[in-house]
Amino acid sequence: xxxxxxxxxxITREKILEVAEEHFAEKGFxxxxxxxxxxxxxxxxxxLYSHFGSKEGLYTAVLVKTYKRLAEFEKHFIIEGIDPIAxxxxxxxxxxxxxxxxxxxVRMLLWENLNMAKSVxxxxxxxxxxxxxxxxxxxxxxxxxxxxxxxxxxEFHTVFSLMNLCFSYFSxxxxxxxxxxRDMTADEEVISRAEYISDVIIKYLEx
Amino acid sequence: xxxxxxxxxxITREKILEVAEEHFAEKGFxxxxxxxxxxxxxxxxxxLYSHFGSKEGLYTAVLVKTYKRLAEFEKHFIIEGIDPIAxxxxxxxxxxxxxxxxxxxVRMLLWENLNMAKSVxxxxxxxxxxxxxxxxxxxxxxxxxxxxxxxxxxEFHTVFSLMNLCFSYFSxxxxxxxxxxRDMTADEEVISRAEYISDVIIKYLEx
DNA sequence: GGAGAAAATAACCAATTAGTTACTTTTGGA
DNA sequence: TCCAAAAGTAACTAATTGGTTATTTTCTCC
Numbered sequence: 001x002x003x004x005x006x007x008x009x010x011i012t013r014e015k016i017l018e019v020a021e022e023h024f025a026e027k028g029f030x031x032x033x034x035x036x037x038x039x040x041x042x043x044x045x046x047x048l049y050s051h052f053g054s055k056e057g058l059y060t061a062v063l064v065k066t067y068k069r070l071a072e073f074e075k076h077f078i079i080e081g082i083d084p085i086a087x088x089x090x091x092x093x094x095x096x097x098x099x100x101x102x103x104x105x106v107r108m109l110l111w112e113n114l115n116m117a118k119s120v121x122x123x124x125x126x127x128x129x130x131x132x133x134x135x136x137x138x139x140x141x142x143x144x145x146x147x148x149x150x151x152x153x154x155e156f157h158t159v160f161s162l163m164n165l166c167f168s169y170f171s172x173x174x175x176x177x178x179x180x181x182r183d184m185t186a187d188e189e190v191i192s193r194a195e196y197i198s199d200v201i202i203k204y205l206e207x
Numbered sequence: 208x209x210x211x212x213x214x215x216x217x218i219t220r221e222k223i224l225e226v227a228e229e230h231f232a233e234k235g236f237x238x239x240x241x242x243x244x245x246x247x248x249x250x251x252x253x254x255l256y257s258h259f260g261s262k263e264g265l266y267t268a269v270l271v272k273t274y275k276r277l278a279e280f281e282k283h284f285i286i287e288g289i290d291p292i293a294x295x296x297x298x299x300x301x302x303x304x305x306x307x308x309x310x311x312x313v314r315m316l317l318w319e320n321l322n323m324a325k326s327v328x329x330x331x332x333x334x335x336x337x338x339x340x341x342x343x344x345x346x347x348x349x350x351x352x353x354x355x356x357x358x359x360x361x362e363f364h365t366v367f368s369l370m371n372l373c374f375s376y377f378s379x380x381x382x383x384x385x386x387x388x389r390d391m392t393a394d395e396e397v398i399s400r401a402e403y404i405s406d407v408i409i410k411y412l413e414x
Numbered sequence: 415g416g417a418g419a420a421a422a423t424a425a426c427c428a429a430t431t432a433g434t435t436a437c438t439t440t441t442g443g444a
Numbered sequence: 445t446c447c448a449a450a451a452g453t454a455a456c457t458a459a460t461t462g463g464t465t466a467t468t469t470t471c472t473c474c
Contacts, residue, residue, distance in 0.1 A: 008451075028235065030235065054433080113381065113382045116382070157403040163383075164383075172320060175319070216420075251422055253421090253465095256463065256464080
């Protein structure tokens, strides 16, 4: 049972990671404080450093963990034996489900986007390239072959728009709610938004 | 000429503001350093404080200035005497022009969105509510009245989508370029994107 | 041209920050 | 039972940070 030895260390590590995710998602890399993370996790700062080496090391670990959740979720995008239109609706709904369940993912991605090309090199993360993107494109292609979608519909831009529409709903929800004077966090609002996005995309694709 | 007195002070103020915008847009409120801003502006830190009171005061001043640029630009959204379809194309193109010319605006808005409800209270800014939003909605309504657009097209969601599609192109351009392995900063790419967005929106609105 | 106020400077301060060191406690296997 | 290694603690450090003070320079108006 060599693996089980000092299991408590692993628990501490997980606890730090969990708390750190909240802090980094909330305040970003520069806004988050190492001492605060250690305190919130009820762990000595020393342990944080022995596990992750530095603030940056901890941040990267959080980022990897966050991205992994998306990778694991991607299987839900794929449903066999449904028509391309249903497939697109499923992609939108699945994206909405993931994004609403993972607000930290949304925020971490936004921070990353803003801090890009700075301080922290994240080579391994730059090859994110979710496989589901290629899947979406396939669905459009399949629809074209079946004559359900226009042959001249732009596949690249459509996939890009679909992603943007889903993501930006969650990333701008607060600013937009204020700007448009309409609370968009309500459940029925979220669902109606997902439907609308599917409608727009499908209408564009249709002949 | 009492106003002209000590004009140099005003020049210093502008210089600080200009440099601070670059720093805050680049690194955000927490990432930017007061000393660096003062150094870059070739100005003594003391002057920065006598003009703006605090780091927060300076940040708010930059934010106000940035937002004002949008307010001034909004007139370009409005063109009299064109049909609703041309109007929507103009709105998209104008948004693209503004956003590509004001990368700092894009970044400041992203930082604001992430820091929202934190530390810095910005009451006066929360009532941003660009009047052009109402104008967009009017154009859709006008199209409906003329029978060019579907009567049951969702006005709110469409305005929201149009904004999101335009904004997210510029806010995610780097992440997305990497993810989709396609450099989207190139000029012809930007133009084709604007056209695509108009197409999607118009196709949704058409009967 | 000199008086007085505003603008500008440099050196300083107190608080906070990421990161470390020297030390004690716990653990699992022999 | 004992011991070596790992886990954990608390106090410390050096650097950085936003912000200030005491002082000198510059400018406008009489």
